[in-house]
Amino acid sequence: MRTESRKDVLARLRSVAGHLKAVERMVEEDTYCVDVLKQTLAVEKALERIDAMILEEHLETCVADAFRQGKSERTVKELAEIFATARK
Amino acid sequence: MRTESRKDVLARLRSVAGHLKAVERMVEEDTYCVDVLKQTLAVEKALERIDAMILEEHLETCVADAFRQGKSERTVKELAEIFATARK
Amino acid sequence: MRTESRKDVLARLRSVAGHLKAVERMVEEDTYCVDVLKQTLAVEKALERIDAMILEEHLETCVADAFRQGKSERTVKELAEIFATARK
Amino acid sequence: MRTESRKDVLARLRSVAGHLKAVERMVEEDTYCVDVLKQTLAVEKALERIDAMILEEHLETCVADAFRQGKSERTVKELAEIFATARK
Numbered sequence: 001m002r003t004e005s006r007k008d009v010l011a012r013l014r015s016v017a018g019h020l021k022a023v024e025r026m027v028e029e030d031t032y033c034v035d036v037l038k039q040t041l042a043v044e045k046a047l048e049r050i051d052a053m054i055l056e057e058h059l060e061t062c063v064a065d066a067f068r069q070g071k072s073e074r075t076v077k078e079l080a081e082i083f084a085t086a087r088k
Numbered sequence: 089m090r091t092e093s094r095k096d097v098l099a100r101l102r103s104v105a106g107h108l109k110a111v112e113r114m115v116e117e118d119t120y121c122v123d124v125l126k127q128t129l130a131v132e133k134a135l136e137r138i139d140a141m142i143l144e145e146h147l148e149t150c151v152a153d154a155f156r157q158g159k160s161e162r163t164v165k166e167l168a169e170i171f172a173t174a175r176k
Numbered sequence: 177m178r179t180e181s182r183k184d185v186l187a188r189l190r191s192v193a194g195h196l197k198a199v200e201r202m203v204e205e206d207t208y209c210v211d212v213l214k215q216t217l218a219v220e221k222a223l224e225r226i227d228a229m230i231l232e233e234h235l236e237t238c239v240a241d242a243f244r245q246g247k248s249e250r251t252v253k254e255l256a257e258i259f260a261t262a263r264k
Numbered sequence: 265m266r267t268e269s270r271k272d273v274l275a276r277l278r279s280v281a282g283h284l285k286a287v288e289r290m291v292e293e294d295t296y297c298v299d300v301l302k303q304t305l306a307v308e309k310a311l312e313r314i315d316a317m318i319l320e321e322h323l324e325t326c327v328a329d330a331f332r333q334g335k336s337e338r339t340v341k342e343l344a345e346i347f348a349t350a351r352k
Binding site for chain 4: 001006009010013014016017020021023024027028030032033034036037038040041043044045047048050051054055057058061062078082085086088
Binding site: 115120166 | 261
């Protein structure tokens, strides 16, 4: 990843870690299940936004290089795999 | 799409259309909601497999061409968009 | 399902079938992969809205009855299963 | 949540937090994007399993109580909302 994107991804991962810590506390304090669920779902959405950023970075750097160098076979397979895993 | 893939995608789309027709009949006959839901979810999974096939075809043809011709900007944007839409 | 909901679900299923038919034509005419993908994803979203309607109907009728009659064990298992399948 | 389930959910949340910490390190060490993505996707799957546990607990306790007491309107709305949010 390029330096700017890496910094951005790291800041978001740390924010997600903080959010997750707050969810732990909610469970310890026996908060209403539905309120806990709303928060775990929000954490998942935040992680999905991070995935999207990493993927875009990947497309603009590694994927672009691989296609330019005619070594795209592995790249295509990896992208197809990620797409499939992300939807499961 | 290449001819082989197009044929395969078409066959699967027609099979999904048949499946969907069967779901209509289930609803007309007032089948138990949970059994209907299981079938609509199965139709969605079948469509997701079709998406995966189209995407792989896209990566191996259009995307490969775009990167080789140095015209990848639109391609990267489109892939990022599809990834985001698919996960929503 | 209650009559009103059943009519609504049927109308939506038929609309999805029409949409799917249009996607078939797009593939036959060799439309750009990304434009096809956007349509298959739209069909999936439409199906997901139908799922949501069926589920809400199920909760308000069958699930309510099951709990009132103290026969909720199967119902809970079914709901948990549908939730898990829907997210896969 | 009942004590056993709460303990189980907490243990899993802590394990996810550890996994997320490892992903941070991968990004700091500039690991290949695809390998990072595989891990963030795995974290999301682990969170989805936690959602499923909390939902099942919710169905067996709060939802059961609400229906038995004839106060199911809010409960149905909440379940429909969670289902919709989880699929977005």
